[in-house]
Amino acid sequence: MTRFQHSDPTYPLFPVFAFLGFLLPLIPLPWHFQAWNSGTCWYIFWASLSCLNQFVNSIVWAGNTVNSAPAWCDISIRIMMGASVGLPAASLCINRRLYHIATVRAVVITKAEKRRAVLIDSLICGLFPAIYIALQYIVQGHRFNIFEDIGCYPDIYNALPAYFISSMWPVVIGLISAVYCVLSLRAFSARRAAFAQFLSAHNALTPSRYLRLSALALTDLLCTVPLAAFTIYLNATATAISPWISFADTHFDYGRVEQIPHLLWAADRNSNIAVELTRWASPFCALAFFAFFGFAAEAQKNYARAGTAVSTAFWSGMGRFGVKRPTSGIRKIRIPRNF
Structure with missing residues (x-):
């Protein structure tokens, strides 16, 4: 199918939001990295990478x-x-960390404990998705689809095993995260004094940052479980669930690529909703993260430091060509006494 006029009337709205979703969450990354907030760093990684992928597509x-x-x-x-x-x-890792902070019994956390927490978060946020990706081959009907205006899209064979291998895990993770969220709120209300003492001993985690992490995790939780459950409903009702015959039957003519025009995938209401929800989810998560952390007081201080560093480097470079930095303020003029 050849290129023609965009069938999406909102274009280029989505690419703009996707690019912002890729770029903006990376801005607070350095200070979260310095604070050993591994769950938050993984959140930035997945949100930015997903938005970059959607932007290119x-x-x-x-x-x-x-x-x-x-x-x-x-x-x-x-x-x-x-x-x-x-x-x-x-x-989930963010809620898990908030729970451990709310239930902390020792004010000082050793580097060994921090490394162990980072390792656990990396296993949950890095190794588990890698295993999940590998398992999708079992229920992947063919190589991939190409949706007009959307781009590359995986094809998951709509059979019963797909709901256990693919669809259910966002819901399961969301429910586990909800348990940690409730427990951390309960522990926070019960142990405020110890919690305040812990925060006062750790400059990397201020009360405002803790509350913003809690708000981010709660927002993501409120979106993850309903959206994942709704996606399962759409998959189960859009087309009939096919019987699982065999691995060979599922992968028959696996190398084919289906090319689907906008008129076809948008004509079906359930398909349209599922595709649009899937692609807008990543920019929403990325921009929600930046909304919580990109305008905080610490972020503004970092912006000021970065601006000063860039300005200093610029005028230092210009100084080599004989261009001097303009002085600020009003130049004082000496007036003779007999004027």
């Missing part, structure tokens, strides 16, 4: 379904698969 396949980059699509669909559990897993 929305640009390359705007108004066409040409299979112009098959190797990219093989990578792209796996990024989508990983992000579908990577973001909820990162939210």
Whole structure:
């Protein structure tokens, strides 16, 4: 199918939001990295990577379904698969950390304990999505689809095993995260004095940052479980659930690529909702993160430091060419006494 005028009337709205979703969460990354907030760093990683993936797809396949980059699509669909559990897993790690902070019994946390926490978060947010991606091959009907205006899209064979291998895990992770969220709120209300003492001993985690992490995790939780459950409902009702015959039957003609014009995938209401929810979820998560952390007082201080550093470097470079930095303020003029 050849390129023609964009069939999406909102174009380029989504690419703009996807690019902002890729770029903006990276801004607070350095100070979360310094604070050993590994769950938050993984959240930034999955949100930014997912938005970058969606941005590229929305640009390359705007108004066409040409299979112009098959190797990219093989990578792209796996990024989508990983992000579908990577973001909820990162939210789980954030809630888990908040729970441990709320129930802390010792004011001082050793470096060994910090490393152990980072390792556990990395297993949950890195290794688990990698295993999840590998398992999707079992229920992947063919190589991939290309949706016009959307781009590369994985094809999951709508059979009963797909609901256990693919669909249920965001819900399971979200429910575990909800348990940690409730327990941390309960522990926080019961042990406020010890909690305040812990925060006063750790400059990296201020009360405002703790509350913003809690708000982010709660927001993600309120979106993850309902959205994942609704996606399961759409998959179960959009088309009939096919019987699982065999692995060979599921992967018959596996190498094919289905190219689906906008008119076809948008004509079906359930398909349209599922596709749009899937692609807008990542920019929403990324921009929600930036809304919580990109305008905080500590962020403004970092922006000021970065601006000063850039300005100093610029005028230092210009000084080599004889250009001096203009002085601020009003120049004082000496007036003679007999004026």
